[in-house]
Amino acid sequence: MRLSYPADVKIIQVPCTGRVDILHLLNAIEDGADGVYVAGCLEGECHFKEGNFKARKKVEYVQRTLTELGIEPERVRMYNLSSAQGARFAEIANEMVACIRELGPSPVKKHHAA
Template sequence: MRLNYPSEVKVIQVPCTGRVDIIHLLNAVEKGADGVYVAGCLEGECHYLTGNIKTRKKVEYVKKILGEIGIEPERVEMYNLSSAQGARFAEIAREMTAKIRELGPSPVRMNDPVSEKKAA
């Protein structure tokens, strides 16, 4: 089965979502990502036991930080699915892309002088 999801979605594979740190999520936003989502194992099925649970807490913390600095927390999300749910992965990619399009470009990118020079 060939999965179709928006070309704007950049997949970065890690051995476990537990390896995703708060700084990775914040760096993505700081560097102009309009949205970031983490797709982890189903809860209770992490090969590393609690990696996905720890990362859910990290994502929630990043959402809180974004809200406090005036950026929509919905730009960062976490989803749990199994590796057998490829169709669900593509569906999530389309949903997240639609949500980000609705929110518009990242306010960080819009205020970035480097981005403004590229646009000129």
């Protein structure tokens, strides 16, 4: 099955979503990403036992931080799905891109010294 999702979605694979750090999410936004989503195992089916629960807590923390900064928390989300749900993955990618387009570009851009 050939999956179709927007070309502006960049996939970064990790052994477990529990390895995703709060700083990874915040740095992605700071570096110019308009949104970030974490796609983890179905709840209760994590090979590493609690990785997806840890990831969800980190995503929720980042959402609270964005809210405190006056940035839409919807720019960072967590989804749970199995590796057999490729079609759902593509659907989520399209949903996330549509949400971000509606929100518009991120108000945060990293300023590089020239």
